[in-house]
Amino acid sequence: MLQLSKFPVKTLKSAPKVSDNRSTSLLLQAWFIRQEMAWVYNYLPLWLKVLRKIENIVRQEMNSLWAQEILMPALWSKEHWETTKRWDSIDVLFHLPASDNKEYALNPTHEDLVTPLMSEFVQSYKDLEFGVYQIQNKFRNEKRAKSGLLRGREFLMKDLYSFHKSEETLLSYYEDVKVAYKKVFDRLGLWSDTYETLASGWDFTTLNSHEYQTILSIGEDEIYICNDCKTAHNKEIVDLVNWFSCSKCNSKNHSVEKACEVGNIFPLMTRFTEAFDMKYTDSDWKTKEVYMWCYGIGISRVMWVIAEYFMDDKGLVWPENIAPATHYIIVMWDNLDKAKDLAKKLESEWKEVIIDDREKVWFGQKASDADLLGIPYRIVISDKTLETGWYELKSRNSEETQIIPL
Numbered sequence: 001m002l003q004l005s006k007f008p009v010k011t012l013k014s015a016p017k018v019s020d021n022r023s024t025s026l027l028l029q030a031w032f033i034r035q036e037m038a039w040v041y042n043y044l045p046l047w048l049k050v051l052r053k054i055e056n057i058v059r060q061e062m063n064s065l066w067a068q069e070i071l072m073p074a075l076w077s078k079e080h081w082e083t084t085k086r087w088d089s090i091d092v093l094f095h096l097p098a099s100d101n102k103e104y105a106l107n108p109t110h111e112d113l114v115t116p117l118m119s120e121f122v123q124s125y126k127d128l129e130f131g132v133y134q135i136q137n138k139f140r141n142e143k144r145a146k147s148g149l150l151r152g153r154e155f156l157m158k159d160l161y162s163f164h165k166s167e168e169t170l171l172s173y174y175e176d177v178k179v180a181y182k183k184v185f186d187r188l189g190l191w192s193d194t195y196e197t198l199a200s201g202w203d204f205t206t207l208n209s210h211e212y213q214t215i216l217s218i219g220e221d222e223i224y225i226c227n228d229c230k231t232a233h234n235k236e237i238v239d240l241v242n243w244f245s246c247s248k249c250n251s252k253n254h255s256v257e258k259a260c261e262v263g264n265i266f267p268l269m270t271r272f273t274e275a276f277d278m279k280y281t282d283s284d285w286k287t288k289e290v291y292m293w294c295y296g297i298g299i300s301r302v303m304w305v306i307a308e309y310f311m312d313d314k315g316l317v318w319p320e321n322i323a324p325a326t327h328y329i330i331v332m333w334d335n336l337d338k339a340k341d342l343a344k345k346l347e348s349e350w351k352e353v354i355i356d357d358r359e360k361v362w363f364g365q366k367a368s369d370a371d372l373l374g375i376p377y378r379i380v381i382s383d384k385t386l387e388t389g390w391y392e393l394k395s396r397n398s399e400e401t402q403i404i405p406l
């Protein structure tokens with residue numbers, strides 16, 4: 001349990017106006033984050049709790065694909081980036097001069113690392129197929145970042161890379177990944193407003209990439225959703241000269257929504273395996289190319305999207321499975337021991353508890369802080385409630401209270 005009297009961070013009286021979206025202001029006011037410099041944030045204890053829970057949901061679903069978790073370096077040498085001719089072509093690549101007269105990059109993506117790394121283990125068809133993923137900080141040297149936490153220079157990503165014997169097996173794994181992604185966004189409460197969206201692929205393939213776009217009024221993307229088959233298209237691939245026509249069913253009936261990209265899938269095909277000479281010997285003794293795709297989820301971005309998506313006029317609202325705590329116990333007067341007893345009981349039922357035992361803070365302030373933090377359930381322990389032997393449980397999403405025996 002977390003006792004606020006021993007907690008170092010304090011809420012602010014009002015939301016600071018620091019960005020063009022309200023959730024970032026609320027996150028600052030409710031002591032989830034502190035800004036270090038433009039577009040770079042410190043994650044304080046409660047934000048980190050939310051982050052770890054989202055990470056674990058993503059981990060569980062990646063593990064269900066038989067993918068193995070690894071961790072690659074954030075720093076990588078210029079020579080490797082030159083192998084794929086990307087040192088100069090990626091405009092957001094951070095270039096770092098180092099003391100040994102060499103140059104390094106802070107990685108915005110890891111294809112250039114994971115391909116030579118895994119090629120060491122692939123000789124024959126028996127060594128394929130597999131997926132590896134990591135949850136790692138990425139860096140983009142953005143000229144201007146946007147919307148608070150939406151597009152920063154440093155952010156946390158889950159990136160999965162899969163390696164295949166053929167295009168056919170790759171496509172079947174890709175269908176499995178789509179199922180896993182749906183589960184991830186469903187468990188995060190976003191699936192009903194999240195669309196698998198066709199977007200442009202890279203120049204070496206005719207295949208589309210897929211983006212997972214969550215509808216959000218301040219989103220930076222625009223998606224065209226077919227009203228007949230629900231296929232979504234990123235604005236960048238919609239032929240606006242001829243107006244919209246669905247790429248799947250040809251319907252012209254559509255709606256346009258602002259959305260925020262929370263995940264993506266890129267068909268890499270043999271772009272990187274060729275560059276690093278990753279090949280395998282098949283059962284017919286022929287040497288063949290390895291096919292590869294990558295699949296991303298922006299962990300820190302999705303966390304911000306959840307904050308923005310669920311907030312209301314009183315503050316943040318967290319889905320119970322990723323909330324920093326499930327219960328917020330307001331203690332009035334000298335009743336801390338009783339509150340701790342109740343917290344222990346709740347913890348034995350796998351609940352997580354914040355006890356607001358701050359001195360000289362009135363009930364109204366504690367109640368509005370509980371709402372601001374977005375904790376799903378609020379309990380009040382006072383002389384009055386103890387006298388009756390019952391306590392009141394109020395849900396963050398409704399005005400109704402339940403009466404429960406202590």
Ligand SMILES: [Zn+2]
Binds near residue numbers: 226227246247249251
């Ligand atoms: Zn359609």
